[in-house]
Amino acid sequence: xxxxxxxxxxxxxxxxxxxxxxxxxxxxxNELRLFNYRDSTPLGGGQVDDAPYGGGAGMVLxxxxxxxxxxAAYVDGREPSRVLxxxxxxxxxxxxxxxxxxxEPHVALLSGRYEGIDERVRDHLASDAVSIGPYVLSGGELxxxxxxxxxxxxxxxxxxxxxxxxxxxxxxxxxxxxEYPHYTRxxxxxxxxxxxxxxxxxxARVREWRLEESRRRGADGSGED
Ligand code: SAM
Numbered sequence: 001x002x003x004x005x006x007x008x009x010x011x012x013x014x015x016x017x018x019x020x021x022x023x024x025x026x027x028x029x030n031e032l033r034l035f036n037y038r039d040s041t042p043l044g045g046g047q048v049d050d051a052p053y054g055g056g057a058g059m060v061l062x063x064x065x066x067x068x069x070x071x072a073a074y075v076d077g078r079e080p081s082r083v084l085x086x087x088x089x090x091x092x093x094x095x096x097x098x099x100x101x102x103x104e105p106h107v108a109l110l111s112g113r114y115e116g117i118d119e120r121v122r123d124h125l126a127s128d129a130v131s132i133g134p135y136v137l138s139g140g141e142l143x144x145x146x147x148x149x150x151x152x153x154x155x156x157x158x159x160x161x162x163x164x165x166x167x168x169x170x171x172x173x174x175x176x177x178x179e180y181p182h183y184t185r186x187x188x189x190x191x192x193x194x195x196x197x198x199x200x201x202x203x204a205r206v207r208e209w210r211l212e213e214s215r216r217r218g219a220d221g222s223g224e225d
Pocket of ligand 1: 085086087088089110111112113114115116117130131132133134135136137138139140141143
């Protein structure tokens with residue numbers, strides 16, 4: 001699949017693109033491309049924002065600038081199947097949405113900055129607005145990385161162990177519940193013991209225990225013990 005990120009700070013993604021699972025996904029034929037709104041702005045002097053109508057603090061990313069960036073990126077007519085504007089007030093990202101997005105052939109992520117993006121982008125240029133949580137970040141770049149990461153780890157070939165993304169927190173395999181706890185050596189440390197069942201070698205009991213722990217964490221609501 002293709003993920004296109006529109007941003008004023010493409011350099012932020014250098015680190016992200018260098019991460020192994022992202023490189024794996026790219027090596028497996030997926031793409032993560034970056035587009036800088038400034039490279040295609042129709043305004044002079046690299047302008048991309050303006051003061052908000054009605055007054056108030058901060059600047060707003062202009063609709064004509066975002067439209068120009070999309071037109072320039074998709075001049076070949078190969079438009080994304082979903083265009084997501086990143087906004088604190090959008091639909092909250094969860095595993096259901098991540099799965100939905102991972103099944104798309106081509107997704108664009110529009111990062112905002114400053115006070116936000118002109119609402120006409122959300123109304124006319126985007127298919128959805130997505131939030132990574134009920135708090136405000138300084139810009140959409142980290143949100144774009146979170147969304148891209150949640151998608152990419154679901155793509156075949158991204159993870160070292162393909163099964164890792166099948167049975168994990170909130171997956172269908174665990175009926176949407178948080179994952180069960182994991183332990184490794186030593187079996188006993190400072191008197192803190194690994195649950196006996198995990199040392200038993202009885203795969204059926206281990207499986208039953210794990211599903212029960214997952215359900216219990218889900219019922220708690222917090223995912224915490
Ligand atoms: N004035 C906006 C508000 O009160 O919701 C906050 C704007 S924020 C400083 C700038 C940009 O960061 C937003 O346009 C959006 O792209 C991104 N952003 C901030 N918080 C986000 C979140 N929780 N999820 C997704 N994107 C977010």
